[in-house]
Amino acid sequence: MTYTDIEGKEKIPELMLKYEFALNILETHLNILIKEFSFSHGYNPVEHVKSRIKEENSALKKLEQKGYEPTYYNIANHLHDMIGVRIVCSFLSDVYDIVDLIKSSPQFKLKEEKDYIEHPKESGYISYHLLVLVPIYLNDTIEYVEAEIQIRTMAMDFWASLDHKIQYKFSKTLPNEISEKLYDFSLEINDLDRRMNLLNNIVKRYEEK
16 A cells, blocks of 8 residues: 655655654653652552554555545544553553553643543453653654553453454454454453452552551
8 A cells, every 4th residue: 555645655754753752752751650650659550561653554554444545644643543552550440540640740641531441342342541642852843742542451451462363363344253252251351350459459458457
C-alpha cells in the first residue's frame, strides 16, 4: 500500500521523528511517576511496561480498515494509537491507582479516557485506556502528540494476548462459538480479578497489624 499524497509522503519521516520524541518523553515521565509512587507507598503496583510506535505499514492498513485514504493527514489526525504504551499491574486496585497517577500529572494533557473494565467491549475486551497529549519541543516550538496508554491487570493482559492470537487466525469475523467462549472467559477473568483484589485487601490488613 502506498500514499496517495506525494507531498504527505515526504513529511512522514518528520512525523515518525515526532512520535519517537514523544514516546521517549512519555516513557521517562511514566518511569518517574511509578518510581515516586513505589517510594511513597513502599510497593510497586506495576508488573511491567511495554511501548511501541506503530509501523508505517500497520498504520496504512489500519487507515484502510477505518475507511480512510492512505495519506499523511489521515495518519496524523485519525490514528490515535500511533504511540502505544501498555502498563500491566498486579491487582485491579493498582490499575485505578496508576490511572489516577497519570491523570493528576502535569506532564500530560488528558484528551480522553475509556473505562473498559466497568464497560467491557462487546468482544469481552477489558482494560482502561487513556489518550494523552505529550508535549515535545521541536524547532523552538511546543507541539502536542497523541499517545494511547492502556492500563490492565495480568489477567486482562493474558486474555487480550490470546484473543489477539485467535483473531489473527481468521481473516474475517470470528465464528459465534469462539466469540461467545472468549466473552465468557472474559467475564471469568473479570471475576477472578475482583476476587484477587479482595484477597489483596485482606493481606494489606494483616500487614497493617
